[in-house]
Amino acid sequence: MTDLRSELDRQRGTERAQAIRALLARPLLTRAADPDDFFLVARHAAELVPWFEEHTGWRLSVEARQGYARLAKVSARPDGTRPARRLRGNRDPFDRRRYALFCVLAAELLTGQVTTIGILAGRLTQATAVEPVIPTFDSASREDRRAYVDALMMLERFGALTATDGSTDAYLEHADAKVLYRVDATRLARLLAAPQAPSRLPGPDVAALVREDRYDDDAERLRHSLVRRLLDDPVVYFDELTEAERAYATGVAGRRVIRAAVEEAGLQLEERAEGMLAIDPDAVATDERFPAENSVPAQTALLLLDSILAAHPEPVPRTVLADRIAARFAELPAWARTYRSDGGAQRLLGEALAVLERFKLTIDGEAIRVRPAAARYAAAPAASAKTPRPRRAR
Amino acid sequence: MSDARPAFRRVPADMFAFTTTERADLHTAVMQVFGEAAERLRAALTFDEVLAGLPEIGWHEPVSDESLEYTLGALHKHGLVDRTQNHAAHYTSAAEYERRNLHYSLSRKGEAAYQGLLHALDLLDSSGALQTSVLDAIAARLAELDTLLGDEGADDRRVHTAVTELEGHLTALRSGVVRFNGRLQRLLRDEGADPAVFQEVKQATIAYLTDFVTGLDTRRLTIAEAVARVEERGVEALHARALRGADLPVLPGQADPAPRFLERRAARWAGLRDWFRPAGGGRARVEDLADTARSAIVALMRALERLSETRRRGSSTAADFRTLARWFSTAETDEAAHELWAAATGLWSARHTHLAPDDPTAVGPGTSWFSAPGVHVSPLLRTHGQSDRAARTARVRDTTEIREQRRQRALRERLELEEAWSRLATPGPVRLSAFARLDQGSFSRLLELLARALTVPARDGERRASTADGRLDVVLLPPPDHHLAYVRTARGVLVAPDFIVSISESRPGQAAPVPLRTDFRREATA
Numbered sequence: 071m072t073d074l075r076s077e078l079d080r081q082r083g084t085e086r087a088q089a090i091r092a093l094l095a096r097p098l099l100t101r102a103a104d105p106d107d108f109f110l111v112a113r114h115a116a117e118l119v120p121w122f123e124e125h126t127g128w129r130l131s132v133e134a135r136q137g138y139a140r141l142a143k144v145s146a147r148p149d150g151t152r153p154a155r156r157l158r159g160n161r162d163p164f165d166r167r168r169y170a171l172f173c174v175l176a177a178e179l180l181t182g183q184v185t186t187i188g189i190l191a192g193r194l195t196q197a198t199a200v201e202p203v204i205p206t207f208d209s210a211s212r213e214d215r216r217a218y219v220d221a222l223m224m225l226e227r228f229g230a231l232t233a234t235d236g237s238t239d240a241y242l243e244h245a246d247a248k249v250l251y252r253v254d255a256t257r258l259a260r261l262l263a264a265p266q267a268p269s270r271l272p273g274p275d276v277a278a279l280v281r282e283d284r285y286d287d288d289a290e291r292l293r294h295s296l297v298r299r300l301l302d303d304p305v306v307y308f309d310e311l312t313e314a315e316r317a318y319a320t321g322v323a324g325r326r327v328i329r330a331a332v333e334e335a336g337l338q339l340e341e342r343a344e345g346m347l348a349i350d351p352d353a354v355a356t357d358e359r360f361p362a363e364n365s366v367p368a369q370t371a372l373l374l375l376d377s378i379l380a381a382h383p384e385p386v387p388r389t390v391l392a393d394r395i396a397a398r399f400a401e402l403p404a405w406a407r408t409y410r411s412d413g414g415a416q417r418l419l420g421e422a423l424a425v426l427e428r429f430k431l432t433i434d435g436e437a438i439r440v441r442p443a444a445a446r447y448a449a450a451p452a453a454s455a456k457t458p459r460p461r462r463a464r
Numbered sequence: 465m466s467d468a469r470p471a472f473r474r475v476p477a478d479m480f481a482f483t484t485t486e487r488a489d490l491h492t493a494v495m496q497v498f499g500e501a502a503e504r505l506r507a508a509l510t511f512d513e514v515l516a517g518l519p520e521i522g523w524h525e526p527v528s529d530e531s532l533e534y535t536l537g538a539l540h541k542h543g544l545v546d547r548t549q550n551h552a553a554h555y556t557s558a559a560e561y562e563r564r565n566l567h568y569s570l571s572r573k574g575e576a577a578y579q580g581l582l583h584a585l586d587l588l589d590s591s592g593a594l595q596t597s598v599l600d601a602i603a604a605r606l607a608e609l610d611t612l613l614g615d616e617g618a619d620d621r622r623v624h625t626a627v628t629e630l631e632g633h634l635t636a637l638r639s640g641v642v643r644f645n646g647r648l649q650r651l652l653r654d655e656g657a658d659p660a661v662f663q664e665v666k667q668a669t670i671a672y673l674t675d676f677v678t679g680l681d682t683r684r685l686t687i688a689e690a691v692a693r694v695e696e697r698g699v700e701a702l703h704a705r706a707l708r709g710a711d712l713p714v715l716p717g718q719a720d721p722a723p724r725f726l727e728r729r730a731a732r733w734a735g736l737r738d739w740f741r742p743a744g745g746g747r748a749r750v751e752d753l754a755d756t757a758r759s760a761i762v763a764l765m766r767a768l769e770r771l772s773e774t775r776r777r778g779s780s781t782a783a784d785f786r787t788l789a790r791w792f793s794t795a796e797t798d799e800a801a802h803e804l805w806a807a808a809t810g811l812w813s814a815r816h817t818h819l820a821p822d823d824p825t826a827v828g829p830g831t832s833w834f835s836a837p838g839v840h841v842s843p844l845l846r847t848h849g850q851s852d853r854a855a856r857t858a859r860v861r862d863t864t865e866i867r868e869q870r871r872q873r874a875l876r877e878r879l880e881l882e883e884a885w886s887r888l889a890t891p892g893p894v895r896l897s898a899f900a901r902l903d904q905g906s907f908s909r910l911l912e913l914l915a916r917a918l919t920v921p922a923r924d925g926e927r928r929a930s931t932a933d934g935r936l937d938v939v940l941l942p943p944p945d946h947h948l949a950y951v952r953t954a955r956g957v958l959v960a961p962d963f964i965v966s967i968s969e970s971r972p973g974q975a976a977p978v979p980l981r982t983d984f985r986r987e988a989t990a
Contacts, residue, residue: 094814128810143810152812153802166792166801173789177782201786204793259781263810269783274791276807302814325829338820341829342836350816357813361845372846382834429817442833446819447841 086114087336090121091355093130093141094301094335098261100229101137111139125331126301127284127294131260138229142263145298146280151428152357157223158239164220170204172221176261179231179253187241187249191218209245216242230257292318297331300339300348301355305430305443307345319346344442360429361447366406370395370422372447378432378440379448385437392419478542479577490535492581493523495544498570499578508548508567511536536568544574596676598637599683602736605630606690613697613705623702624709631732634739641753648760666764673757673764680757684750688741703729888913888936893966897949907953913938913967914960939966 092107093099101108111118115132122130122141132139153163154172164172171194178193179185191209198207208214222238225231236249262268264279271278285291296319299306308316318324325341332339337348337355353359362368377394378386395415398405409418426432431444482491497517501509509517515532539545548567570578608626612618651669694702703726712721739749788808795801806812819839827836887906890898902910916929917940927940940963947962 091814096813097811141810143812145806145810148803148806149812150799150803150806152806152815153798154805154811163798163802164805165798166795169792169795169801169805170789173785173792177785177789180782180785197786201790201793203790261809261811262781262784264808267784268787268791268808269780271787274794274804276804279804279807302812304815304817337816338824340820340824343830343832348816349820350814350818351820353816353818355814356816356818358815359818361819361841363845369845372841376846428815445833445836446817446821446838448838449841449843449846 082114083334084336085110086117086121087334088354089114089118090335091337091350091352093118093122093139094355095357097141097143097263098228099139099141100227102229103227108137108139115139121334125293125297125334127282127290128298133256136254136257138257140260140263142260143298143302144263144265144280144282145302146282146295148276148280149303151424154224156220157227158220164224165217167205168217168220171198171207171217172224174198174201174204174207175218175221175225176230176258179225180255180258183253183255185251185253187222187236187238187247187251188245190222190251191241191245194218215245225258228257228261230254230261288314289318292324293327296324296328300328300332300346301335301337303430304360304428305345305347305441307430307441307443309344342442347443358425358428360425360431366409367418367421367425370398370406370418371425373398374419374422374438375426375431375440375444375447376449378438379444382440385435385439387437388419391423391438392416395419395422476543476573479544479573480580481542482539482544482577483581485538487531487535487538490523490527490531491539493518493521494532494535494539495570495574495578495581496521498545498568498574499582502570502575508569510567514568539574540568542573543571544577545569546571546574596679596683598633598640599680599687601633602630602637603683603686603690605633606687606694609702610690610693610697613694613702620705620709621711622709624706624711627702627706627729630736631729634732634736637739638735645756648756651764670761670764673761677754677757677761680750680754684740684748684754687750688748691737691741699730699733703733888967889969890965890967893939893941893964895943895947895949896951896960896963896965897947899949899951901952904954907951907958910951911958914940914963914965935969937968940964 089107089110092104093111096104096107099108099111112132112134115130115134119130119132122128128144129142130139131142154169155161155163156168174194174197175190178190178197191207194207195209198204207218209218219238219241222231222241226233226238230253232252232254234250234252236247238249240247240249265282265284266279268279285294292315296306296311296315306319308319311319319328328346329339332348335348335355336352337350340347340349350356360368361372374391374394377391392415395418399410399415406414406418409415423432423434423438426438426444427434429443431441431447433439433441482488482495485491494514497514497520498509500521501507501513501517511532514536515527515529518527536545536547540547546569548569549565605626609623609630612623612626648669651665706729707722707725710725712725714720734743737743742748788804791804792801795804817839819841821837821839823837883905887902888899888909899910913929913931913936916931917927917938920927920929922942925941928937929940930937943962943964945962949958949960949962951958951960
């Protein structure tokens with residue numbers, strides 16, 4: 071009996087951990103796009119809401135009937151490397167134009183429950199025409215139409231907009247395409263998660279936008295701040311923390327709290343002298359992987375990391391790394407074909423270094439410096455002896 | 465003499481036609497002139513009096529005699545205005561006589577149309593409300609009737625007034641409900657209004673409805689009991705006394721108004737019962753009213769909740785989005801825009817490594833990353849961008865997934881098999897060399913079939929066999945010549961004597977495959 075009980079508890083714990091990581095990866099989880107994860111979250115909503123409140127101070131709303139769960143993530147240091155991405159083509163990041171159109175659209179959509187792609191485009195034109203700093207939307211311009219469609223598709227992905235007739239990408243071809251939309255105003259409102267309302271701030275100020283007034287308890291603020299970072303970031307280095315945060319993270323009580331939170335999320339905590347990181351063995355709660363398969367920049371990043379680690383503690387100039395890539399090109403003639411055109415090597419160097427930077431393994435500059443967690447990925451000398459000679463890549 | 469036809473069939477076709485023509489303005493104004501005159505007990509108007517009456521009701525544009533004449537003619541044609549000869553006036557000229565000898569007055573239909581018009585305007589203006597006071601009034605009148613009926617000496621005229629008042633209140637209740645419900649539904653639909661106003665209106669409505677519903681329950685019981693008491697004393701007696709009190713004039717040449725009076729009273733009483741104490745113990749309409757009010761409260765609360773979710777932020781969400789749009793447009797770089805996106809929406813994904821050291825407890829937390837054991841990165845990842853998956857086993861074994869994968873694989877294999885078989889089936893006997901090129905799956909099937917056929921003894925030079933499951937039959941004849949067959953597969957070429965082969969699906973009920981054609985046989989044995 072007790073065995074059964076504890077087995078069930080364990081299973082519930084595993085499910086809850088999965089739900090937590092699903093929300094960490096997709097803070098707006100919809101029944102339409104991720105049914106399995108959504109139902110998992112809905113099933114454990116009663117425990118997840120207080121869990122996020124307790125450990126991170128993030129508000130979780132689960133609208134089981136409406137079919138979405140929203141974790142309102144807040145960070146004191148919002149990250150510029152995790153953009154919204156287009157849902158078509160190469161998943162390129164949104165640019166300023168697309169972000170702006172997305173927001174104007176959201177504002178216009180709040181006033182009605184049903185609309186069409188054409189009416190909406192008209193309203194977008196009017197709304198942008200009266201805003202001096204926003205370039206006026208022109209539905210005759212192909213580029214504007216593309217940006218419009220990207221913004222619409224993003225709204226659809228979030229379920230703030232549902233095409234009840236027709237398909238959004240028809241608009242790419244001609245501006246008189248017919249698409250009928252239903253609007254979910256509540257979900258639109260839920261897209262905003264910043265603790266401060268932008269319209270009440272005097273000007274563009276990200277720091278003011280994320281200011282949280284809720285804390286009068288220091289211990290709570292420290293706990294939330296550290297757990298948030300660990301649940302969200304690839305590495306947390308002690309030298310990035312404030313004095314108080316560092317004391318909390320290395321103290322006995324703080325470590326216990328942090329470890330509990332990370333483990334309840336199904337992650338593994340790695341504690342080292344220079345910092346900590348949470349490992350997600352299933353790679354559920356991550357937007358990208360490193361090391362990664364089938365990705366030339368990730369593969370190159372690993373290659374460059376070897377060189378940078380070998381030079382540690384000396385920094386490695388970019389030119390040396392560029393040479394390393396050139397040598398690789400020569401060594402494997404069939405490798406990384408798409409980067410062999412003009413300037414391709416420089417592009418590959420940039421992208422590979424960006425991967426390392428995103429995982430907080432290097433510090434970029436004129437010369438590249440390694441950060442401590444990079445040592446995790448060092449090629450083990452014993453293993454390299456056993457490595458078979460690489461076959462020629464096809 | 466109640467009319468059995470439903471209301472929608474009884475409306476005269478042209479009753480309200482005057483409000484829809486091109487000259488509707490003047491037509492309606494003239495109707496109003498008649499209506500106002502009737503209130504002053506002036507039944508008939510001359511042409512000039514109508515003309516003079518127009519400014520009094522607020523018509524200040526000049527009206528030519530022709531258009532007024534046209535209007536009066538049109539109203540007469542619709543049966544709204546009666547025209548009578550005026551013999552009392554003095555005429556000084558023939559022209560004057562022609563023009564002014566007529567008296568105009570509203571017909572019965574005209575009166576009804578005018579009242580209908582006023583009522584419609586009234587409804588358009590009114591906001592619609594449910595008044596608990598109406599319910600109180602109904603209860604009070606019923607109590608009064610109870611008392612009056614108990615007192616034989618009471619004035620019948622008092623009974624009549626009380627019945628009339630009661631019916632008036634009931635009518636007020638019904639029309640109030642219709643209007644209120646309409647307004648409520650509009651309110652529930654109307655989401656796009658200014659949020660501040662919307663919130664105020666809805667909050668007020670909720671407070672009002674809550675009061676109403678609270679009051680409704682007790683009042684409903686009071687009225688139902690009062691209805692029961694009056695009925696105990698006899699509704700027919702009540703209406704008989706009301707009829708006496710009404711003192712209806714009986715005019716020569718017209719039907720006795722009494723039966724019609726009683727009939728109407730009975731109908732109204734039945735209406736009252738429907739509302740508060742339905743015969744047969746059915747559902748009282750007032751309960752529907754309570755339900756509607758209750759569900760409206762819930763719906764409004766929900767709408768308010770949604771709104772306060774929007775307003776939680778202190779200012780309107782739309783303004784927030786517009787502000788953000790401006791900020792995005794003025795961002796220095798795309799990276800700054802990404803940062804703003806993260807700050808405003810919190811819609812970013814976590815980012816973690818998925819590789820863990822083999823033994824996480826090997827070193828203490830004070831160890832530097834530089835001296836701690838690293839994670840196992842597949843060497844192939846460095847060279848080929850592929851990891852040797854076999855090197856590491858999956859950390860979590862999900863048996864349901866494995867089972868599903870196996871099921872899928874079995875299904876896939878089954879399908880491949882089916883496909884291979886169908887590909888092997890020949891239209892009739894063919895030479896082995898006809899299978900010039902085969903995929904690996906079909907080729908091994910073919911080999912299996914040939915092997916089976918070749919192991920059975922030949923009868924009459926012919927070898928027959930079937931697959932283990934009996935799905936396919938094969939018939940093999942030795943080659944008539946010394947040709948060789950070359951069957952190519954991805955892995956190599958099969959060189960064999962060019963047998964004559966016939967492969968067919970064995971169907972149930974069909975014992976043996978179709979025998980080989982004789983010309984082939986001859987060829988084979990030759």
